[in-house]
Structure formats: structure tokens, C-alpha cells
Amino acid sequence: MANVRDLTLYVVRHGECEHNLERRIGSHDDSPLTARGREQAREKGRLLREMVRDPAALDFHASSLHRACVTMELLREAAGLPPTGYRADHRLMEIHAGDHIWLAWPDIPAEDHVPFEADPWNARRPGGESRADLFARAGRFLATLTRDAVIVTHGVTAASLRAQYLGLSPEECLSYQAPNAGLLRLSRGTEAYFGE
Amino acid sequence: MTDFRALTIYAVRHGQTQDNVSQTITAQADSPLTAPGRAQATAKGPILRAVVPDLGSVAFIASPLHRACVTMELMRAAAGLPALPYATDHRLQEMDFGDWTKLHQGDDRLVKGGPSAHDQWDLVCPRGESEAMVHARVGRFLDSLAGDCVIVCHARVIAMLRSHVLDLSPAQTMSYEPSNTGLLRLAQGEETFFGD
Numbered sequence: 512m513a514n515v516r517d518l519t520l521y522v523v524r525h526g527e528c529e530h531n532l533e534r535r536i537g538s539h540d541d542s543p544l545t546a547r548g549r550e551q552a553r554e555k556g557r558l559l560r561e562m563v564r565d566p567a568a569l570d571f572h573a574s575s576l577h578r579a580c581v582t583m584e585l586l587r588e589a590a591g592l593p594p595t596g597y598r599a600d601h602r603l604m605e606i607h608a609g610d611h612i613w614l615a616w617p618d619i620p621a622e623d624h625v626p627f628e629a630d631p632w633n634a635r636r637p638g639g640e641s642r643a644d645l646f647a648r649a650g651r652f653l654a655t656l657t658r659d660a661v662i663v664t665h666g667v668t669a670a671s672l673r674a675q676y677l678g679l680s681p682e683e684c685l686s687y688q689a690p691n692a693g694l695l696r697l698s699r700g701t702e703a704y705f706g707e
Numbered sequence: 708m709t710d711f712r713a714l715t716i717y718a719v720r721h722g723q724t725q726d727n728v729s730q731t732i733t734a735q736a737d738s739p740l741t742a743p744g745r746a747q748a749t750a751k752g753p754i755l756r757a758v759v760p761d762l763g764s765v766a767f768i769a770s771p772l773h774r775a776c777v778t779m780e781l782m783r784a785a786a787g788l789p790a791l792p793y794a795t796d797h798r799l800q801e802m803d804f805g806d807w808t809k810l811h812q813g814d815d816r817l818v819k820g821g822p823s824a825h826d827q828w829d830l831v832c833p834r835g836e837s838e839a840m841v842h843a844r845v846g847r848f849l850d851s852l853a854g855d856c857v858i859v860c861h862a863r864v865i866a867m868l869r870s871h872v873l874d875l876s877p878a879q880t881m882s883y884e885p886s887n888t889g890l891l892r893l894a895q896g897e898e899t900f901f902g903d
Contacts, residue, residue, distance in 0.1 A: 539797035541771035575737035577795070580773035599737030599773060601808055612797055 515676060519659040519698040521559060521569075524669050525582040526551035527691040535615050537665075538608035538639075541577045551692045552582040556589025558694050558705055559661065566590045570660040571597035572652075574604045574668065583663040597663075602652035605665035609639025632681040642685060645671045669695065677702060711849040712872065715894040717759060717857045718865050721770075721778040722747035723887040730812045734804035734835070737773045747888045748778040752785020754890050754901050755857065762786060766856040767793035770800050770864065779859040798848035801861035805835025828877040838881060842867045865891065873898060 526548030530537040544552065559566055573583040584594035611619060626634035635641045640648075649671035662672065666689045674684035676697045689695070693706040722744030726733040740748065759765055769779040780790040804810075807817060818830075831837040845867035858868065862885050870880035872893040885891070889902040 539771060539800065541769075541776065541795040543791050573737075575735060575773055576771050577773045577776035580737060595739045601735035601803070604735070 515653045515656060516700045518656055519696065520656075520672070520676065521562075521661045522669050522672055522689075522695045522697060523555050523582070523586070523661070523663050523693075524666055524689045524691055525574075525578040525663060526585075528578050530613075531691065533615060535613055536608045536611050537578075538605050538612040539576065540613050544578055544581055548578075548582075548691060549585055552585035553589040554692065555582075555694050556586040556591075559586065560590045562694075562696070562705065566661075567592060568659075570656070570658045571663075572603060572660055573597055573599050573663040574665060575599040575601050576604055576665070579603070579663045579665065586661070586663065600652060602648050603662065603664045603668055606642070606645045606667040607638075607640040608636045610637040611639065631685055642667070642671070642681070646674060646681075646684065650675050665689075673697065673702065676700075708850060709853050711852050712896060714852060715855045715892065716852075716868060716872065717755070717765070717855075718868050718885075718891045718893060719751055719778070719782065719857065719859045719889075720862060720865055720885045720887055721774040721859065722781075724774055726809075727887065732804050732807060732810050732812060733774075734801050734808040735772065736808050740774060740777055744887060745777075745781060748781035749785040750888065751778075751782040751890055752787070755782060755786045758890060758892060758901050759857070762788060764855070766852075766854060767859075768799065768856055769793055769795050769859040770861060771795040771797055772800055772861070775799070775859045775861065782859070796848055798844045799858065799860040799864055802832075802838070802841045802863040803835040804832045806833040807835065827881060838863070838877065842870060842880070846871055869893060869898060872896065 526544045528537065528542045528544055528548055530542040532545065563569065571583065571587065573579045580599055583597050587597065588594050632643050633641050645667060649668060653672065653675055664672065669689035670684055670687040673687060673695065677700065693704060696703045696705065722740045724733065724738035724740055724744055726738035728741060767779065767783065769775045776795065779793055784790050810816060828838045841863055845864055849871055865885040866880055866883045869883060873896060889900055892899045892901065
């Protein structure tokens with residue numbers, strides 16, 4: 512098995528979606544990319560084409576949720592590749608927020624925030640995953656990689672992949688916010704962010 | 708709460724995917740629709756128009772997995788509706804086969820629960836779900852419905868929708884294999900299949 516730190520990974524979040532604007536917890540539900548989100552996806556493809564001599568030589572992995580696959584297909588087209596020809600993997604899906612899926616942040620009962628204030632790494636939303644669960648899931652995904660790859664995923668999953676790759680602490684993992692735009696390169700154990 | 712048995716539910720499986728052709732378990736990962744699969748999705752549009760009395764008065768709800776959303780958008784466009792908007796619901800995702808995801812259906816690692824159907828009903832895939840767990844979450848989805856709806860989802864989920872509406876036993880539920888084509892109407896405790 513390849514050591515993941517010997518690989519170069521381009522980690523991107525899906526483009527902006529309607530639920531991002533409504534400040535809802537999308538999690539395992541979906542909403543359409545906005546016009547801006549679709550343009551962010553294409554911009555990632557153009558960035559990739561500038562950064563990589565031969566994008567076709569990379570592996571491409573997306574979360575199987577619709578917004579990630581749509582982002583992947585727009586990205587690939589903008590990078591000069593056919594839209595399909597990527598793998599969709601359930602281990603790249605967003606953190607499972609259980610009964611809080613699709614709630615807007617102000618609609619979450621105050622008492623439901625308490626466990627997260629006490630232990631943000633291990634707390635789970637009712638019926639959902641903890642950040643520690645997702646960190647482990649991201650590790651299982653990374654262990655399957657054998658070649659340099661482009662990964663289209665979600666905010667919390669991107670933070671977890673980054674923390675696994677860089678060997679970060681839970682605190683460092685929790686403090687990272689993945690943007691809808693741009694592209695995070697993980698290479699030789701270090702990171703570089705390429706924005707628009 | 709509306710009793711879902713009083714509603715009319717139009718259940719549609721996604722069109723044929725590459726994994727369907729190669730007999731691979733997709734579960735909560737994804738696989739692209741084949742050209743025949745896209746044609747199957749498009750062919751559901753005229754069926755929908757012919758079978759649903761008023762397309763303006765039904766809700767459209769898809770699994771958030773990519774193949775279901777693509778099928779929904781192709782079907783809606785072919786029915787003369789705009790591709791968007793529609794809702795998604797995570798409880799309509801395919802059964803989670805966990806570590807068995809993406810194995811061939813004939814793979815030796817697929818441990819069967821035992822000789823009786825009841826054993827298979829309760830067999831939990833490693834890091835995944837059992838048939839009984841999917842049955843329960845699809846039941847919670849049905850209880851959340853407020854009116855008639857068109858649902859685009861997956862083989863195991865259609866089997867569970869049918870199981871709840873027709874009040875079937877585990878053995879009767881598991882013996883059903885939904886088609887990639889056509890549309891299943893569930894209403895008043897009865898089913899009617901409309902093919903191409």
C-alpha cells in the first residue's frame with residue numbers, strides 16, 4: 512500500500528449550493544449548485560489544468576452525493592477531460608448530521624449544542640456521526656489510494672482528509688474551514704491553497 | 708400525521724448504471740448511468756405524464772445520490788417540467804453495504820446470514836445496514852409525507868416502500884427486484900407497474 516504522504520492530492524469542496532446560502536445543514540441531503548457554485552466548479556478545473564501537466568494521468572474521486580458529482584463533472588470538463596471517468600465513493604460523503612439534517616442553524620434547539628461545547632470531537636448529532644468518526648472514515652478512504660488524485664468532497668470531510676494527511680490534532684482539524692472556491696494541494700506532507 | 712396508506716406514491720428506480728451492467732454493489736457509492744440508463748430515465752417522462760393526473764400537485768423527492776438526481780432531472784425534463792427544483796431526502800439513499808460496497812455480487816466475501824430469510828433480514832453489513840434498518844428508515848420517511856409524491860430512489864428502497872404500503876413480510880419484501888425501467892404506483896394498499 513502506498514504511503515499517502517508520498518502522493519499529491521488536490522482536495523476540493525463542491526461549489527456553493529442553495530443550502531449554503533440558507534445556512535442549512537445539508538449533510539446527506541442535497542441541494543442544487545447556485546450559478547456561482549457552478550462557476551466555482553469550472554474555475555477549479557481551469558486551476559487544475561494550470562497546475563498539472565497532464566490531468567488525465569490523475570485519479571479522480573468524488574463523494575457520491577449529487578452536488579459533489581456535479582462539481583466533479585464541471586471541473587473535469589473545464590480541465591479538458593470527459594465529464595465521467597471518475598469514481599464516486601461513499602466514504603467521501605459529508606458528515607452525517609442525523610436528525611439535524613436540513614435544519615437551519617437557528618432552528619437547532621439550544622440544548623442540542625451543549626454536547627458540542629463540551630466535546631466537539633466526540634459529540635454526535637442524534638443518529639449521526641462525530642468528527643472522530645469522520646476522521647476515521649477519511650483515513651479508511653486515504654488508505655485505498657495508490658496514485659495522485661483529485662478529490663471532490665464536502666466541508667467537514669475536506670477538513671478531515673487534510674488533518675489525516677498532515678497528521679494534525681483534533682483541535683487543528685476542528686479549526687479548519689474549507690471554502691467552496693479554490694483547490695487545496697496536499698503534497699510531500701505539506702499543504703498549499705490555490706484560490707481564485 | 709398523514710397516513711401514507713391514504714396517499715398515492717409513484718416510485719421510480721434510477722436508470723441502468725455501469726455497476727448494474729457489471730453486477731457490482733454500488734450501495735451508497737455511485738456509478739454513472741449508461742446510455743441505455745439515460746434513455747430509461749427519459750422514457751419515464753411520458754409515463755409520468757400519462758399516469759399522474761396532475762403533475763403540479765405532487766411533490767418530487769429524490770435520493771441525494773448522484774444517479775438518482777440525474778434520473779430525476781432527465782425524467783422531469785422529458786415530462787415537460789423544468790429539471791429543477793425537486794427535494795432530496797437522505798432516507799431514500801440505497802442500503803448501506805458498508806465494507807461490501809463495490810464488491811461484485813458474486814464475491815466470496817459476501818457472507819450470507821443463514822438459510823432462513825429472517826436471518827438475512829437482520830444481517831448487518833460490516834459498517835453498514837441490515838434490511839430491517841432500511842425498512843425502518845423508509846418507514847420514517849413515509850411517515851413524514853404530507854401528500855402524493857414521485858420518488859426517485861434505489862432497488863432496496865423501492866422494495867421497502869412497497870413492503871410498507873402492501874404490508875409485506877420480510878421474505879416477501881426481499882424477493883422483489885425492481886426494474887431500472889418504468890414506474891411503480893403504490894396506492895390504497897395496491898401496486899400497479901407501468902412499463903415502457
